[in-house]
Amino acid sequence: NVAHGLAWSFYLGYLQLVLPRLEDSIAAFCASHQATRPLWGRGSRKLHILIPLNANISHKLEDEDSNICFYDNLPNNEIDRVGVRGRVYKHSIYRVHDCALEYATPLLTLYRMSQERSAGFGEPERRQQVLLFYRTLQDILDQSLECRNRYKLILLRDEREDDPHFLSKAILRHLEHQD
Amino acid sequence: NVAHGLAWSFYLGYLQLVLPRLEDSIAAFCASHQATRPLWGRGSRKLHILIPLNANISHKLEDEDSNICFYDNLPNNEIDRVGVRGRVYKHSIYRVHDCALEYATPLLTLYRMSQERSAGFGEPERRQQVLLFYRTLQDILDQSLECRNRYKLILLRDEREDDPHFLSKAILRHLEHQD
Ligand SMILES: Nc1nc(=O)c2ncn([C@@H]3O[C@@H]4COP(=O)(O)O[C@H]5[C@@H](O)[C@H](n6cnc7c(N)ncnc76)O[C@@H]5COP(=O)(O)O[C@@H]3[C@@H]4O)c2[nH]1
Numbered sequence: 001n002v003a004h005g006l007a008w009s010f011y012l013g014y015l016q017l018v019l020p021r022l023e024d025s026i027a028a029f030c031a032s033h034q035a036t037r038p039l040w041g042r043g044s045r046k047l048h049i050l051i052p053l054n055a056n057i058s059h060k061l062e063d064e065d066s067n068i069c070f071y072d073n074l075p076n077n078e079i080d081r082v083g084v085r086g087r088v089y090k091h092s093i094y095r096v097h098d099c100a101l102e103y104a105t106p107l108l109t110l111y112r113m114s115q116e117r118s119a120g121f122g123e124p125e126r127r128q129q130v131l132l133f134y135r136t137l138q139d140i141l142d143q144s145l146e147c148r149n150r151y152k153l154i155l156l157r158d159e160r161e162d163d164p165h166f167l168s169k170a171i172l173r174h175l176e177h178q179d
Numbered sequence: 180n181v182a183h184g185l186a187w188s189f190y191l192g193y194l195q196l197v198l199p200r201l202e203d204s205i206a207a208f209c210a211s212h213q214a215t216r217p218l219w220g221r222g223s224r225k226l227h228i229l230i231p232l233n234a235n236i237s238h239k240l241e242d243e244d245s246n247i248c249f250y251d252n253l254p255n256n257e258i259d260r261v262g263v264r265g266r267v268y269k270h271s272i273y274r275v276h277d278c279a280l281e282y283a284t285p286l287l288t289l290y291r292m293s294q295e296r297s298a299g300f301g302e303p304e305r306r307q308q309v310l311l312f313y314r315t316l317q318d319i320l321d322q323s324l325e326c327r328n329r330y331k332l333i334l335l336r337d338e339r340e341d342d343p344h345f346l347s348k349a350i351l352r353h354l355e356h357q358d
Pocket residue numbers: 006009010011012013014015084087088089090102105106109188189190191192193194261263266267268269283284285288
């Protein structure tokens with residue numbers, strides 16, 4: 001099953017690399033943005049990872065919900081990776097409540113694979129794969145000491161998607177109840 | 180199986196994005212490096228992707244073989260991806276024969292997964308997964324019009340690994356026979 005490999009790849013090739021550095025990146029960001037406005041009042045210093053059950057993803061979050069607006073990027077991380085010198089890893093900060101927010105990248109792969117005939121699965125199996133990805137990633141992260149308390153997985157069920165502020169409401173629910 | 184998903188993810192999340200832009204990046208690189216030396220005489224304008232069957236990867240190619248040396252990076256590509264504003268994709272140029280060269284990153288995932296008890300496979304299955312990754316990626320790329328003639332997959336069998344210049348020789352063999 002595809003989702004198992006994608007969950008491991010997302011952890012080993014991304015979260016395990018960037019989450020231990022996130023706290024320092026946010027501190028550097030706050031220091032350089034002090035003058036413009038006191039930041040991060042109620043925000044959370046975790047990486048908020050959106051996992052829509054229907055794998056429906058846009059590349060600009062403000063296109064999904066007008067209550068979400070892009071603020072700025074955290075400082076870049078450059079890491080030598082498999083022959084690419086100084087590969088760049090970056091995160092974007094959004095104004096919902098000041099937080100680093102992005103979709104889980106492998107969902108885009110699952111969405112695109114479900115549209116390719118030769119990839120081997122269609123739309124009905126896709127939801128199962130997204131759910132399996134979410135559960136496998138949760139299990140992996142639960143065992144990871146270096147990523148503990150540095151992330152928040154936000155599973156988005158699509159029953160209220162017709163609400164134009166469905167996304168910001170779901171994020172705020174997570175920020176307020178669990179931090 | 181894991182390799183199938185990783186091959187699709189490598190294509191949909193990377194090769195399909197960067198290969199169509201590679202020709203322009205190399206042209207921009209040559210224009211800005213004209214003064215230092217006439218570049219790309221015998222080199223190839225494809226992305227050379229190394230696929231070692233034993234999934235043995237280092238992050239700096241000159242550590243593997245002293246005949247390979249890092250020259251410079253191509254200009255960065257910035258693309259908005261799943262909420263990350265201006266995600267950076269870059270390639271490194273090495274002096275073997277002036278070419279863009281990197282390992283296939285998913286092999287690092289396969290290597291690391293084979294060391295994690297809960298990931299579900301060990302070293303003997305890993306070789307099979309690498310071979311399956313290579314074959315699946317070949318099939319996907321064979322069908323891809325936008326990536327045609329823009330890449331070269333270099334499968335590295337490990338029988339001659341004790342030769343300190345095994346890697347540069349394998350690359351030169353590919354460059355000379357197939358371009
Ligand atoms: N949001 C986000 N920002 C990042 O910088 C990032 N880097 C990786 N990932 C996701 O983590 C996982 C593991 O990454 P890996 O590099 O092993 O595989 C990557 C890698 O093999 C290749 N690839 C993608 N971007 C690059 C890149 N910039 N340079 C080289 N290879 C790349 O194509 C695979 C799929 O990439 P994405 O489809 O972007 O999702 C990846 C993947 O789900 C990221 N996700």
